[in-house]
Amino acid sequence: MAEERYFVGLDVGGTTMKAAVVNDHGHPQSAPAVMDTRPERGQEAGLETMCETIRRAVAAAKLTANDITAIGVATPGLMDIKAGLILDPPNLKPWKNVPVRDHIKGVFKKPTAYQNDANAAAYGEFWVGAAQEAKSMVLFTLGTGVGGGIIINDVIIEGEHSHGGELGHLRIDTPDRGRICGCGARGCLEAYASATNVVRRAREEMACWRGASKLREYFTANDDVLTARLVFELAIGGDELAWKVVDDTAYYLALGATALIATVDPDMVVFGGGMVAAGERFRSLIDGHVKRLGLPFPTKSVKITIASLGSDAGFIGAAGCARLLVQQKATD
Amino acid sequence: MAEERYFVGLDVGGTTMKAAVVNDHGHPQSAPAVMDTRPERGQEAGLETMCETIRRAVAAAKLTANDITAIGVATPGLMDIKAGLILDPPNLKPWKNVPVRDHIKGVFKKPTAYQNDANAAAYGEFWVGAAQEAKSMVLFTLGTGVGGGIIINDVIIEGEHSHGGELGHLRIDTPDRGRICGCGARGCLEAYASATNVVRRAREEMACWRGASKLREYFTANDDVLTARLVFELAIGGDELAWKVVDDTAYYLALGATALIATVDPDMVVFGGGMVAAGERFRSLIDGHVKRLGLPFPTKSVKITIASLGSDAGFIGAAGCARLLVQQKATD
Numbered sequence: 001m002a003e004e005r006y007f008v009g010l011d012v013g014g015t016t017m018k019a020a021v022v023n024d025h026g027h028p029q030s031a032p033a034v035m036d037t038r039p040e041r042g043q044e045a046g047l048e049t050m051c052e053t054i055r056r057a058v059a060a061a062k063l064t065a066n067d068i069t070a071i072g073v074a075t076p077g078l079m080d081i082k083a084g085l086i087l088d089p090p091n092l093k094p095w096k097n098v099p100v101r102d103h104i105k106g107v108f109k110k111p112t113a114y115q116n117d118a119n120a121a122a123y124g125e126f127w128v129g130a131a132q133e134a135k136s137m138v139l140f141t142l143g144t145g146v147g148g149g150i151i152i153n154d155v156i157i158e159g160e161h162s163h164g165g166e167l168g169h170l171r172i173d174t175p176d177r178g179r180i181c182g183c184g185a186r187g188c189l190e191a192y193a194s195a196t197n198v199v200r201r202a203r204e205e206m207a208c209w210r211g212a213s214k215l216r217e218y219f220t221a222n223d224d225v226l227t228a229r230l231v232f233e234l235a236i237g238g239d240e241l242a243w244k245v246v247d248d249t250a251y252y253l254a255l256g257a258t259a260l261i262a263t264v265d266p267d268m269v270v271f272g273g274g275m276v277a278a279g280e281r282f283r284s285l286i287d288g289h290v291k292r293l294g295l296p297f298p299t300k301s302v303k304i305t306i307a308s309l310g311s312d313a314g315f316i317g318a319a320g321c322a323r324l325l326v327q328q329k330a331t332d
Numbered sequence: 333m334a335e336e337r338y339f340v341g342l343d344v345g346g347t348t349m350k351a352a353v354v355n356d357h358g359h360p361q362s363a364p365a366v367m368d369t370r371p372e373r374g375q376e377a378g379l380e381t382m383c384e385t386i387r388r389a390v391a392a393a394k395l396t397a398n399d400i401t402a403i404g405v406a407t408p409g410l411m412d413i414k415a416g417l418i419l420d421p422p423n424l425k426p427w428k429n430v431p432v433r434d435h436i437k438g439v440f441k442k443p444t445a446y447q448n449d450a451n452a453a454a455y456g457e458f459w460v461g462a463a464q465e466a467k468s469m470v471l472f473t474l475g476t477g478v479g480g481g482i483i484i485n486d487v488i489i490e491g492e493h494s495h496g497g498e499l500g501h502l503r504i505d506t507p508d509r510g511r512i513c514g515c516g517a518r519g520c521l522e523a524y525a526s527a528t529n530v531v532r533r534a535r536e537e538m539a540c541w542r543g544a545s546k547l548r549e550y551f552t553a554n555d556d557v558l559t560a561r562l563v564f565e566l567a568i569g570g571d572e573l574a575w576k577v578v579d580d581t582a583y584y585l586a587l588g589a590t591a592l593i594a595t596v597d598p599d600m601v602v603f604g605g606g607m608v609a610a611g612e613r614f615r616s617l618i619d620g621h622v623k624r625l626g627l628p629f630p631t632k633s634v635k636i637t638i639a640s641l642g643s644d645a646g647f648i649g650a651a652g653c654a655r656l657l658v659q660q661k662a663t664d
Contacts, residue, residue, distance in 0.1 A: 135492060136491075136492050150596075152487075152489065155484075155487070157484065157595075157597075159468075159596065159598075159630060160467060160468050160597055160633070160634075161597055161629060161630040161633050161634075162597070162630075163593070163594070163597040163630035164595070164596060164597045165595065166594045166595070166597065166627055166630070167594065167595065169594045169627045170591055170594050170595065171587065171591065171594075171625075172503075172506075174504070174505055175587075183628075185627075255503065259502055259503065260595065262495070262499065262502050263482065263496070263497065263498070263499065263591070263595055263596065264482075264489060264491065264496060265489075265490075265491025265494070265498065266491075266492055267492040293507055295495060295501045295515065295517075296515075297410060297495060298492070298493040298494075298495035298498075301493050302492075
């Protein structure tokens with residue numbers, strides 16, 4: 001009988017990094033170890049914090065480094081996945097060309113997988129989350145920005161330049177008329193459906209709304225108070241104006257999903273991140289728009305679901321990538 | 333030393349079907365055998381014509397059935413690739429639920445691969461055509477409609493419902509404002525960039541053009557005379573109005589390409605079909621729009637090219653699928 005194998009998954013974000021030991025079935029062996037990233041302290045300190053987070057995760061699982069089969073690390077882009085490098089992500093400034101994979105591999109002497117954070121989250125949902133029954137899936141992650149990941153038959157679509165699944169920059173309106181995105185272009189999905197842009201659109205709707213609305217009372221509130229979460233809560237609470245903003249968000253996301261249906265034609269499209277707290281009602285809005293707007297034949301069968309692993313998806317998926325790495329090596 | 337292997341590739345279209353024997357290096361062993369499809373004679377006759385085209389291809393290569401390792405068949409959608417079935421494609425009426433793969437396999441007693449025709453053409457270009465140096469590629473095929481195929485590391489993205497690479501139905505304008513597509517939706521790439529729609533847009537431009545133009549002289553010409561080919565020829569010849577139509581076509585195709593860059597992030601995007609006779613000048617127009625409109629990091633490295641196999645891509649790619657099939661079996 002094969003012994004239980006353990007993998008460490010590390011998810012590095014701009015604010016914190018999280019790691020946990022995950023077994024062969026995708027179950028975390030403890031609550032994640034969490035440390036502040038504090039990128040401003042520089043990349044040497046960052047690499048040491050990564051190693052320390054991994055050590056704490058191993059300790060939290062009451063294991064030692066010897067028990068670990070492989071390690072998976074996920075970071076935000078820009079990155080070079082094949083080379084194992086963080087390039088210069090906007091939320092990890094001033095890091096530049098950080099050899100993450102080789103450093104971790106050198107310190108722990110374990111096979112080390114490296115992946116984009118949204119791809120890792122997608123793989124987590126594919127492996128043991130909302131899409132575990134699916135053969136292929138697309139994940140949209142809704143947060144400050146909009147990210148994504150595409151998995152087809154256990155293969156992560158990394159892209160030739162590490163930009164596979166860059167779904168926030170799918171264009172859902174034309175370059176001359178669309179909303180302006182943080183990337184400088186017009187019409188990107190992110191310019192409509194990120195948390196920041198849900199709030200912006202809410203403000204625009206408020207400016208011309210004539211009916212009664214609780215949301216309308218936040219007219220002069222600043223962004224600390226008027227958040228995407230508040231808009232969603234008011235919508236669920238029955239506010240008509242907030243509901244319009246949420247329904248429009250679902251519509252924009254559905255446009256993103258239909259582009260994936262016409263290219264990848266997946267089994268399942270999963271939505272994850274903060275807004276999905278709105279749950280089934282939000283899912284069902286997206287589903288309705290997808291069914292109306294998608295290419296009929298594949299759309300009638302595609303499943304639209306809400307992510308199930310929450311913010312654990314990243315480190316679970318990173319651990320899953322570590323597991324994939326040693327499996328691939330074993331069958332080579 | 334391994335003996336040379338031979339594969340038959342059969343490409344079934346609404347008007348004709350073509351087959352040839354192709355060797356392990358993707359070289360056709362003769363000009364293709366061509367027969368009329370005549371779908372109106374029914375699917376039994378259709379299956380028999382497929383077999384006869386295959387037999388003629390084998391004879392044309394001066395080989396016998398014993399020399400053939402495997403067969404690949406490509407047909408237009410709708411289809412069920414995994415099941416090996418033609419469902420009910422609009423240009424093969426009145427065929428319905430035709431068990432192509434099992435029939436061919438039964439008649440010739442050879443491993444038989446089955447694939448969508450545009451996917452097969454993409455695989456042909458990937459294997460031995462314009463994208464033979466690429467690790468991943470996307471093909472847009474420009475004809476009466478707009479089709480496509482996506483290949484990543486020798487894997488064809490078939491889709492879970494046989495609709496992978498349905499690139500004509502990528503939306504490049506919004507569902508409320510876009511041009512109406514044959515599929516009933518608004519904003520699909522095909523509603524802009526198919527041969528039919530190039531002519532439609534040319535007519536629209538003619539209606540409000542004020543300058544001198546040779547194209548403008550075809551104002552009352554019917555569609556037999558005013559073709560997409562003519563528009564492209566006039567553009568290459570220096571006609572300003574025709575050039576606008578061609579440049580707009582390049583712009584719409586570039587929008588399609590940028591959607592693939594943000595999802596699949598391929599090495600190369602290839603354009604094939606009738607319009608590419610316009611060659612380097614058309615390619616360079618598309619390239620310029622892609623560079624301007626695509627997500628900067630992956631776009632600066634993506635190669636935009638013109639297909640090199642012409643109408644042979646389908647049967648060469650189908651033969652390539654047959655080769656993939658026996659390779660997969662060998663390594664199972």
